[in-house]
Structure formats: structure tokens, C-alpha cells
Amino acid sequence: MSAIPITARGAERLQQELHRLKTVERPQVIDAIAEARAQGDLSENAEYDAARERQGFIEGRISELEGTLSNAQVIDPTELEADGKAVFGSTVDIEDLETGERVVYQIVGDVEADIRNNLISVSSPVARALIGKRAGDVVEVNAPSGVREYEIIEVKYI
Structure with missing residues (x-):
């Protein structure tokens, strides 16, 4: 993969977003999934489906940010x-x-x-x-x- 040009300020914003996703949003969605599971039947549990969908979005964004940052060419x-x-x-x-x-x-x-x-x-x-x-x-x-x-x-x- 080729280098992705990014400003130092832009790289910092992406790092902050990645940190927030990993330390705040990921644990919240894991807790929401556990709570929804505790309610029983998962086949008709809208809260469980919504939490799983949110988890998929968060994990996808984390992966995207990690890929971008690993290939970033930071320019100040x-x-x-x-x-x-x-x-x-x-x-x-x-x-x-x-x-x-x-x-x-x-x-x-x-x-x-x-x-x-x-x-x-x-x-x-x-x-x-x-x-x-x-x-x-x-x-x-x-x-x-x-x-x-x-x-x-x-x-x-x-």
C-alpha cells in the first residue's frame, strides 16, 4: 500500500478518534451486547441486533484508522x-x-x-x-x- 499524506494535526485527530473508539465506544458496545444477551431470546431482540451492528461499525472504523495511520506519511x-x-x-x-x-x-x-x-x-x-x-x-x-x-x-x- 502506498503512503498516505496527512498533516501532523490530521494524524493527531485520527489518533484521538482511534483512542476514543478503543477505550470508550468499544467497551460500551460490549456492555450493551452483554445486557441484551441477558434478556434471553436473541432471535427477536432488537437491542442485541442494534448493538451487534454498532460493534461491526466500530470494529470496521478501528481497522480503517489503524490501516491509515500505519501507512501515513505525516507532513508538518x-x-x-x-x-x-x-x-x-x-x-x-x-x-x-x-x-x-x-x-x-x-x-x-x-x-x-x-x-x-x-x-x-x-x-x-x-x-x-x-x-x-x-x-x-x-x-x-x-x-x-x-x-x-x-x-x-x-x-x-x-
Whole structure:
């Protein structure tokens, strides 16, 4: 399996989720299964079925997180020598030239992308357009709504 790029902050979040699943949620679901078993007939026990389904989800997520973390290539943006260029892990402040709207994105790996938190995947159209560019550069992004132009206001490594 190839290396999975991830920021140091993203790796820490995944480690925290893995720890929570193993130390809090897994024991809770085991207790719920034991409680449901104690009620007798399992063939018509909805609580048992729900707990088993939840256990399957938790175990699957634990396995997924362990696999991701074992193949992770952690990149710390604060240690990059990118000379002002937008690179993996950098935080980029851009302005839409048509609307004047400004937004700040951090370019992250696919597994940690979360648009609600302005974390965009390195493989997204916006990130691909930004990579290698500097403050003052104008980039074109082929969006579903058509071509958009953005000016890079600032590139930070935080």
C-alpha cells in the first residue's frame, strides 16, 4: 500500500478518534451486547441486533484508522521550506475575483479533508490549481458551475 499524506494535526485527530473508539465506544458496545444477551431470546431482540451492528461499525472504523495511520506519511507544514508557495499542508487565503468573497483553505490529505472546516483535499480542483502558486498569483479553477478565478492573498505554514 502506498503512503498516505496527512498533516501532523490530521494524524493527531485520527489518533484521538482511534483512542476514543478503543477505550470508550468499544467497551460500551460490549456492555450493551452483554445486557441484551441477558434478556434471553436473541432471535427477536432488537437491542442485541442494534448493538451487534454498532460493534461491526466500530470494529470496521478501528481497522480503517489503524490501516491509515500505519501507512501515513505525516507532513508538518511548519517545517516546510516552500519559499512562499502553496504546498501540501499550507493554509491559503484566496479571493474570488468575480464576487470578492474571501476564504481560507488548508490543503490536506484525502482522509482528513472536511470542507465545513475549510480543509480541502490535495486532489480537489481548487487545491490542484493552488499548488505551486504564490501570493499575488491568479489561478483558474474548473468548477462544476464553470471556470472561477481566484487571487491568492496569502500563503501560511501553520
